[in-house]
Amino acid sequence: MLLKTLREHFYTSLKEDYPETEIQSFFNLLSECFLKMKGYEIPLNLYASISGKKTEKFDNAIKRLKKQEPIQYIMGVTEFYGLSFKVNENTLIPRPETEELVQWVTEATSSTDTISILDIGTGTGCIAISLAKHKPDATVYAMDVSKKALAVAKINAKLNEVNTEFIEFDILDWEHNAPEVGLENKTFDVIVSNPPYVRALEKADMSANVLKHEPALALYVEDDDPLVFYKAITDFAAKNLKANGRLFFEINQYLGEEMVQLLEKSGFGAVELKKDMFGNDRMVSGIKKP
Ligand SMILES: C[S@@+](CC[C@H](N)C(=O)[O-])C[C@H]1O[C@@H](n2cnc3c(N)ncnc32)[C@H](O)[C@@H]1O
Incomplete structure (x- = not known):
């Protein structure tokens, strides 16, 4: 033809x-x-x-x-932060807002080269792998509860020629699971996460291709406890970040103030809320007080 x-x-x-x-x-x-x-x-x-x-x-x-399947799943690849990532129905398709989070972490940590970084809920590995690529002296760890997402993230680390250590881990049950994977006494300079944060009440605003095809495990939280992941990660970070270590989150645009309060009451200072390119509250960061 x-x-x-x-x-x-x-x-x-x-x-x-x-x-x-x-x-x-x-x-x-x-x-x-x-x-x-x-x-x-x-x-x-x-x-x-x-x-x-x-x-x-x-x-x-x-x-x-x-069938409204996202073009990225059909092609099997997408671009993120100038790198190529394999994607499939077990991984969220990386979003441009998350590139802004990576940019923030990159800029905020430029002076310290040999830092350790942990990405929680890594999906395709887009955050962890982009940081590893741009900070070759950093030691980067990435965790996810999904075996299938981790399998994709491992392929992406190879494709992008970075060394990242992947950990299968349920962050909601971190106190119980940490000893099994050697995380009980491990501390990091930076913890970054884009966890699930979409409430059922926000589904009406989402397009059919997301609702029908992207993994529910990566996206949704209960309406009555929308910060469930942020609470668990903040508690984990309060214990597993080094003093003056920094926590970075991508957040639900409607919960910026609640996130600032959560970090401030959990022992984090210099809490900063940032907007994304669309003018929505999208990222928050705090420094663990010594
Ligand atoms: C919003 S997606 C983010 C994926 C990727 N970091 C990105 O920014 O494109 C959230 C990720 O958290 C993972 N996740 C969900 N529940 C989890 C849990 N209890 N413990 C660890 N990871 C979890 C999902 O599998 C998914 O990969």
């Missing part, structure tokens, strides 16, 4: 499901992924012949897009 015909078939098949600009963006991304052809090369190669195997890949993508 000619590329021109394939493109027409792709646009026609999805025109009831997505706006044209989005279909164009999907086609460009998939062409780069399946045909190794950049967006600007498509109009120059409209009469190129595309093999049956490759057109099948586009047909399969059309079927998945019709």
Whole structure:
């Protein structure tokens, strides 16, 4: 099939499901992924012949897009902080807001090179691996309760050529689990986390592709205890951060003030709340008082 015909078939098949600009963006991304052809090369190669195997890949993508599956899962990769990450249905797709969290940690720790960093709820490993890449002298640890997410994170560490130590761990039961994985007396200079924080009441604002396809384990908390992960991580950090060590969180935009109070009452000083590029309260940090 000619590329021109394939493109027409792709646009026609999805025109009831997505706006044209989005279909164009999907086609460009998939062409780069399946045909190794950049967006600007498509109009120059409209009469190129595309093999049956490759057109099948586009047909399969059309079927998945019709089910509102995120394009990142269909391609199996995404970009985060200038690096490439494998993603699948067991991992949250890394978000641009989280890149801002990584940027904050990177800037705030630039003077100390040989620090130890722990990322809690690592998913694809995007935070831990980006920090390891930009701080080659740091020792980076990453934990998650999900075996399947950790398997993806380990592949991503290899792909990005960093040494990160991965730990299977349930942070909600940290006091009980810490001795088993050697974390009872281990201390860190930095703890960073983007834990689950979406309340059921916020699901109405979310798009179908997130609701239907991204892992519930990575996203949701109960309406009546939305800070459950933040409380557990703050308690863990109060014990396992070094004196003057720093805790960084990505947060639910509606719970900024509650987060500041939580850190202040848990023995953290210099508490700072930061907005993301969209102007929403999105990150908080505090320093453990000596
Ligand atoms: C919001 S996602 C963040 C993933 C990744 N760090 C990112 O920023 O894209 C939260 C992660 O926490 C993990 N998680 C959920 N419950 C957990 C628990 N009890 N202990 C440790 N990790 C948990 C999920 O598997 C998921 O990978």
